[in-house]
Amino acid sequence: TDTLAQAWDERMRMGYFAQIANMPETTKLYDTVVAWWDAIEVLIVTGATTAKVEAGNTGIKNIKRTGRGFRNPENY
Numbered sequence: 001t002d003t004l005a006q007a008w009d010e011r012m013r014m015g016y017f018a019q020i021a022n023m024p025e026t027t028k029l030y031d032t033v034v035a036w037w038d039a040i041e042v043l044i045v046t047g048a049t050t051a052k053v054e055a056g057n058t059g060i061k062n063i064k065r066t067g068r069g070f071r072n073p074e075n076y
Contacts, residue, residue: 001044002044003044004041004044004045007040007041007044011033011034011037014030014033015030018030
């Protein structure tokens with residue numbers, strides 16, 4: 001969405017469908033959206049994300065994963 005008003009409308013629509021579905025998965029998904037709503041609003045307003053940081057963290061984790069199997073902690 002482009003505006004907070006549109007996002008709010010979509011959130012309400014999602015809540016409606018989650019209630020109709022009456023499934024633990026949809027309820028949990030909607031609860032997650034509600035819990036993260038402040039961050040979602042910031043994303044819509046600023047367009048700022050943590051994507052670059054997350055990509056860096058993933059790269060570090062992949063490097064650490066390739067080190068598994070070494071018996072020497074200094075090599076790990």
